[in-house]
Amino acid sequence: MEELLMRALSASGEPVAVIRRDGSVVFVSDPMGAYLKVDPLRARGMRCEELFGEDLCSLAMCAVRSASCPAFGVSSRDGRLECRIIPGEDGILGAVVRLNVRDRAFRRAMRDLAFQRRLTGLVEQDPGTLMLVLDGDGRVLRANGAAGDLFRGSPVGRYAWEMGSPHQAATLREAISKGDGTVHLTCPTRDRVRHLVVRIRSMGSGDGARTLVLWGHDVTELIQARDEADVFRSALDQFSQSVCITNPLGAITYVNRAFEEMYGYTQQEALGKNPRILNPGLQVYLDHGISQEDYRRRFQGMWDMVLDPSVGRWEGEVINRRKDGSLVWVQLIVSAIRGRDGDLKAIMGIPVDLTAQRERAEQLLLEAYRAIVLIGEMRDEETGEHLIRIGSYCRILGEAMGLSDRVCRDLEIFSQFHDIGKVGIPDSILLAPRKLDPHEFELMKRHTIMGYQILKGKGSLAMGAEIALNHHERWDGSGYPQGLEGERIPLSARITAVADVYDALRSRRPYKEPIEHREVVDYILRGSGSQFDPRVVEAFNAVHLEMAEVFRLTQSIPVERG
Structure with a gap:
């Protein structure tokens, strides 16, 4: 009978072990052996505490030796170990210890689901993030709150491309047909034009039916900032005075046409360089009667004033060298450009050519x-x-x-x-x-x-x-x-x-x-x-x-x- 029981437990494929009343191990299934990292055959005859440890074994023996605790369960890192008594005609014969892996998988799945729901909730509440669930034809099955303004009403049952400009409908329809793609949408709303970058992904198909997810982010402010920057640069390109802009690390990010004409460097040649390419060096200043100490004070004073948030500006005469090696005296105006947070974003220099004035x-x-x-x-x-x-x-x-x-x-x-x-x-x-x-x-x-x-x-x-x-x-x-x-x-x-x-x-x-x-x-x-x-x-x-x-x-x- 005992042999038949052992074969049945082994055939079940469950991670189980059987312990006698005296605490000796009589059976360990292969899955339990893999979990405990022991050979199931060698485990037979081991003591309960050798196999499961002192604490777990004392709990198991409690269930075996006392009818007041006929079963117990203890959580482990891989699931839940459960112990149940084996009754006999003359009393309790022993106990069965089982690892409930399905319980572990279920709890993990529930945790993942709870996380996904929290994540979905955040997306649904974010006015800058668009999320749509579509059928295979591009109709909206589900949408978050951000979609209402884009569709100027409820989006459910409507086609996804209705939220964009008419000339973009074909592009979005093609991406939905492929089940994959990224599209920049221009969406007229009640009070403004919004810009979104959307991504389409297919979530699988079956029996000819498909479900797609479309999600995107509102990049209107970025587009507006880019357009404003383009206007700013266009205005500077038409400015009659030279302009040079660097990032906070000193690398040139922009020069206008007047700069190109004044110094002989094209914008492509100047970008990424340091404005020090215009400094002819100490010896030239010495040759023009400016001492080394005056040279040092001039440039140290410039940076002290420009980087001081309470000042942020310096103006003075300096000597520059053009690309062809010729020298030019300039009245240089240097200004710090700071963001709303007060952090330095850029430095702008405006050199005014003094050559003719100095010659006169x-x-x-x-x-x-x-x-x-x-x-x-x-x-x-x-x-x-x-x-x-x-x-x-x-x-x-x-x-x-x-x-x-x-x-x-x-x-x-x-x-x-x-x-x-x-x-x-x-x-x-x-x-x-x-x-x-x-x-x-x-x-x-x-x-x-x-x-x-x-x-x-x-x-x-x-x-x-x-x-x-x-x-x-x-x-x-x-x-x-x-x-x-x-x-x-x-x-x-x-x-x-x-x-x-x-x-x-x-x-x-x-x-x-x-x-x-x-x-x-x-x-x-x-x-x-x-x-x-x-x-x-x-x-x-x-x-x-x-x-x-x-x-x-x-x-x-x-x-x-x-």
């Missing part, structure tokens, strides 16, 4: 400087053309020495100030048609200090002041007024000294005849390392023929005298 200003300044210099010229009829030549010589020498264009330009202008202090020298000395005596020469030497006193303290005339004071200093320290030597003499004055001596020796004076070019060249070469800076003399030796040509061409230039 520099021309006016140059004319003013020359007017000042003419004050001295008016008292010395023989040196009118001398100043024009000195400026040209100094520029030629500066270029030969590899100095920047800005420094060479300044040399050309401010070297003409070298003798401005002569306005304080008496005519009897300045215009004397003879060589000066020692006392007169000492008075003449004061023109260096007088010139410095006239020009000092005026920022834009700083180079002119240092040239006026030092152009009679000598490399070996035997010059005047301070007896400076070597590189303690400003470079601008060392260059002007060579140019001044060359022109003075080549020119006719009341007290001397002009000297030929070759003799003057030899004189200056002999003075290298004593009277003149060897570097400047080396440059002079390379370009003295150009200087001779300047002297020749300026012999007939008329100079106006008041």
